[in-house]
Amino acid sequence: MPAQGTATTWRCGNTYSDRPCEGGKTVKVDDPRSDADRQAAEAGVRSNHALADKLERSRLSQEKAAYERDRQAAREARSAALAERRMALSEQQARERATKALRDPRKSTMNFNSGGLAGKTAGDAPAPRKKKRKSRDSDAG
Numbered sequence: 631m632p633a634q635g636t637a638t639t640w641r642c643g644n645t646y647s648d649r650p651c652e653g654g655k656t657v658k659v660d661d662p663r664s665d666a667d668r669q670a671a672e673a674g675v676r677s678n679h680a681l682a683d684k685l686e687r688s689r690l691s692q693e694k695a696a697y698e699r700d701r702q703a704a705r706e707a708r709s710a711a712l713a714e715r716r717m718a719l720s721e722q723q724a725r726e727r728a729t730k731a732l733r734d735p736r737k738s739t740m741n742f743n744s745g746g747l748a749g750k751t752a753g754d755a756p757a758p759r760k761k762k763r764k765s766r767d768s769d770a771g
Contacts, residue, residue, distance in 0.1 A: 639659045642651035661668065 637648060639657045640647050640650050640654040641657045642654040646657065647654070663671070
């Protein structure tokens with residue numbers, strides 16, 4: 631059963647028309663397939679479109695998951711690099727303190743003042759003071 635009946639279709643360059651044109655050629659456009667064949671083909675096209683949509687959603691989901699994994703890995707790498715830099719700086723400061731301590735003369739721990747502190751070192755705590763007792767005379771008056 632022809633789709634367009636007895637109408638003639640003309641090809642004019644890259645376009646098609648129902649009117650003749652200069653240099654145009656007639657084109658046979660009858661679809662020899664049965665209605666069942668046409669419907670089956672259309673159902674296949676719809677099925678392919680549905681499958682393509684499903685595959686696209688799946689691909690987009692996988693790309694999003696990969697993007698999130700990459701972002702997390704980058705965050706962890708930045709954090710590790712920062713921790714490593716901090717550790718290196720800390721170690722460098724410790725080395726600098728150690729070399730400075732070796733370079734500078736050590737301070738004496740002995741106190742050479744003659745104020746009666748003979749035998750005491752600079753790190754000793756001062757002796758506790760004795761509390762004065764109140765006399766009974768001052769309480770009565």
